[in-house]
Amino acid sequence: MVTPEVRTFGPRVTEGSADAGTVAWTRAQMSAFLGARLDPEHLARAGAAFEGNRLRGAYVDPDPTPVATLRSWDAELTVPGGTVRADVITGIGVRSTHRRRGLTDRLLTEDLGAAARAGAAAAVLTSTQGALYERWGFGLATRTRPLTVDTARARFRDPVVRGSLEIVERPDAALALARPIHERARRRHPGALERLASQWDSVVVGAGPWNGFEVDRQRHVVIWRDDDGRPAGYVVHRVEESWYATGAATLGVVDLQALTPSAYLELWRHLCSQDLVGTVRWSGASTDEPLSWLLTDPRAAVSGEDDAMLWLRVLDVPGLLAARRYPAEDALVVEVDDPLGHARGRWRLDTHDRVAPAVTAASGEPDVVLPATSLGSVVLGGVDPRLLVRAGRLDERSAGAAGRLARMLAPPTVPWNGTRF
Ligand SMILES: CC(=O)SCCNC(=O)CCNC(=O)[C@H](O)C(C)(C)COP(=O)(O)OP(=O)(O)OC[C@H]1O[C@@H](n2cnc3c(N)ncnc32)[C@H](O)[C@@H]1OP(=O)(O)O
Numbered sequence: 429m430v431t432p433e434v435r436t437f438g439p440r441v442t443e444g445s446a447d448a449g450t451v452a453w454t455r456a457q458m459s460a461f462l463g464a465r466l467d468p469e470h471l472a473r474a475g476a477a478f479e480g481n482r483l484r485g486a487y488v489d490p491d492p493t494p495v496a497t498l499r500s501w502d503a504e505l506t507v508p509g510g511t512v513r514a515d516v517i518t519g520i521g522v523r524s525t526h527r528r529r530g531l532t533d534r535l536l537t538e539d540l541g542a543a544a545r546a547g548a549a550a551a552v553l554t555s556t557q558g559a560l561y562e563r564w565g566f567g568l569a570t571r572t573r574p575l576t577v578d579t580a581r582a583r584f585r586d587p588v589v590r591g592s593l594e595i596v597e598r599p600d601a602a603l604a605l606a607r608p609i610h611e612r613a614r615r616r617h618p619g620a621l622e623r624l625a626s627q628w629d630s631v632v633v634g635a636g637p638w639n640g641f642e643v644d645r646q647r648h649v650v651i652w653r654d655d656d657g658r659p660a661g662y663v664v665h666r667v668e669e670s671w672y673a674t675g676a677a678t679l680g681v682v683d684l685q686a687l688t689p690s691a692y693l694e695l696w697r698h699l700c701s702q703d704l705v706g707t708v709r710w711s712g713a714s715t716d717e718p719l720s721w722l723l724t725d726p727r728a729a730v731s732g733e734d735d736a737m738l739w740l741r742v743l744d745v746p747g748l749l750a751a752r753r754y755p756a757e758d759a760l761v762v763e764v765d766d767p768l769g770h771a772r773g774r775w776r777l778d779t780h781d782r783v784a785p786a787v788t789a790a791s792g793e794p795d796v797v798l799p800a801t802s803l804g805s806v807v808l809g810g811v812d813p814r815l816l817v818r819a820g821r822l823d824e825r826s827a828g829a830a831g832r833l834a835r836m837l838a839p840p841t842v843p844w845n846g847t848r849f
Contacts, residue, residue: 432486432495432526434534436542439475439483446475448492453483454637457497460521464640474637477626484539486531496522496531500539504622505552506615508809508839509753515543515551515743516621518849536564537768540743544770549748550804551741552621554848558736565768566739567804569811570619570843574732575713579676581728582700590690591654593698599633602649606632606662606685613685617714618752618808619738619843627847631664631683647682650698652691661691663699668709676706683846684710693722711735714844738845740804742771746787748807754779756835763794764803771800779836795829798822809839 440447445468446454454474458466466474481501485494499519504511517539522531543551552569555561596602607628614620623631630636634644646666654660664682671677679699686692696719699708710717715734720726742748745764759778766772776790796813798806802821805811813830816822824830 430488432488432531434484434486434538435494436482436484436538439478439481441472441475441479444469444472446472450475450478450483452493453485453497454478456485456494456523457499457519457521458637460497460523461519461638463638466637466640470637470641473641477624477629477637480624482539482542484535486526486535495526496520496535498532498535498539500543500551501624502546502548503624505550506618506620507748507752507807508618508837510751511615512549512748512751513547514621515539515548516849517551517553520553533564540564540741540768540770544743547744547747549742549744549751551743553739554737555739561739561741562801564741565766565771565800565804566741567801567806567811568736568738569740569805569808570738570845571715571734571810572712572737572844572846573715573717573734574709574711575717575719575729576732577696577700577708577719577729579700579702579705579708581725583724583728584693584697584700584722585724586693586722589694589697591652591660591694592657593694594651594653596649596651599649602651602662602664603628603632605651605659606649606664606683609659609662609687610683610685612687617841617844617846618839619740619810619845621845621847621849623847627849631847634666634682650695652686652694652698654688654690660688661686661695663695665699665708671704671706674706675704677704678707678709679705681708681710681713683712685846689718692718696722712737712846712848714842714846716842737848738843740807742800742803742807745771745773745775745803749775749777749787750785752785752807753782754785754836755838755840756832757782758832758836760795760829760833760836761790761792762803762833763797764800765797766800768800771803777836793825795826796822796824796833806833806837808843809837810843813837
């Protein structure tokens with residue numbers, strides 16, 4: 429059997445058409461995900477949407493179409509108290525005739541190696557399958573928890589309406605207002621990512637390669653301004669089940685970002701007070717939404733089952749640990765086991781200086797020993813190290829070390845990534 433050759437390149441689009449390599453790569457990736465068959469115009473749009481990304485493919489010559497694909501790019505990832513550069517990975521797809529031959533392993537191992545050499549502190553992905561990515565050192569770091577509101581029961585405790593709302597019809601105008609809000613909001617949530625222009629397209633107009641760039645005309649963007657007229661929150665929503673049969677539609681929240689408690693309250697008041705709406709549902713909500721605390725009847729807002737969102741793979745342990753801030757002053761020696769090598773080692777994490785935590789190579793006995801997957805899960809603060817001790821996934825070598833680590837890693841807000849990719 430011929431061993432496929434791995435090639436990496438950037439997409440090229442000139443005068444409205446994508447080059448042959450970009451077209452073949454995009455077609456292969458769409459087909460691995462059972463996606464839409466794109467015509468040349470849309471292939472060029474897909475290529476343009478991938479601008480600045482790394483396209484990796486495994487090729488069996490002379491076939492110009494790769495049998496396996498992977499796409500990645502650099503983006504800022506929020507960590508508690510700061511940001512790091514992360515390698516964002518998506519589009520891993522293998523032709524059905526070439527599965528289970530180690531092609532994902534090759535593409536992913538190469539991508540992680542290149543990202544580590546280029547100085548990325550971590551790699552992140554969202555996954556179609558939960559059992560897949562731990563073998564490459566990814567740990568589940570953030571979750572979402574769907575929120576469903578019965579609008580007939582939702583009465584807000586605070587009757588005073590603040591600020592003003594604007595329904596922005598034009599997508600470019602909506603984007604110009606929403607983007608700066610998101611840029612500030614994402615820095616408050618460990619696990620949040622900077623968005624590519626193409627990701628904004630999919631949020632605001634609902635168009636992307638997966639649906640043949642079909643515009644979702646059900647989407648509406650509402651901006652909230654404070655009493656001084658400053659934009660401080662927005663919601664993108666769409667009707668999921670029409671009011672036509674029942675007189676009570678289900679409104680889906682696509683994205684909601686609020687910079688202040690008032691922005692959050694007023695956006696939800698708006699969502700829940702519309703005529704012809706019986707239910708509001710946000711599948712991508714955080715696991716600590718304050719909504720039910722704003723209502724006279726907390727049970728008007730019901731939370732569903734958690735879903736896995738962001739998987740994180742640490743590539744640079746000292747870089748990542750030194751970039752975040754810690755609410756507790758302490759010092760621990762942490763040993764990380766990593767078959768791929770990127771995170772392997774023993775470090776002393778000293779957080780006595782709250783502004784400049786020290787991470788140094790250590791030779792003494794470790795207080796905790798954990799695999800790279802567990803480090804990926806705890807490093808943003810979304811998973812308590814004591815839970816992983818109970819699950820046999822973190823070894824506490826000195827008494828109470830997992831609790832001390834939990835206090836050091838506690839995040840300012842629960843990690844949340846509201847952008848699936
Ligand atoms: C970040 C993202 O892009 S998520 C999207 C993932 N892609 C998809 O779901 C599209 C459809 N599926 C596919 O294209 C492929 O089946 C993939 C990408 C899931 C796997 O690709 P393959 O090339 O077959 O994987 P590869 O042969 O490298 O297998 C590597 C390891 O993962 C294991 N593995 C492969 N698929 C799965 C799976 N679905 N669930 C659990 N383990 C799996 C293999 O058994 C192998 O394990 P081993 O190292 O212990 O032997």
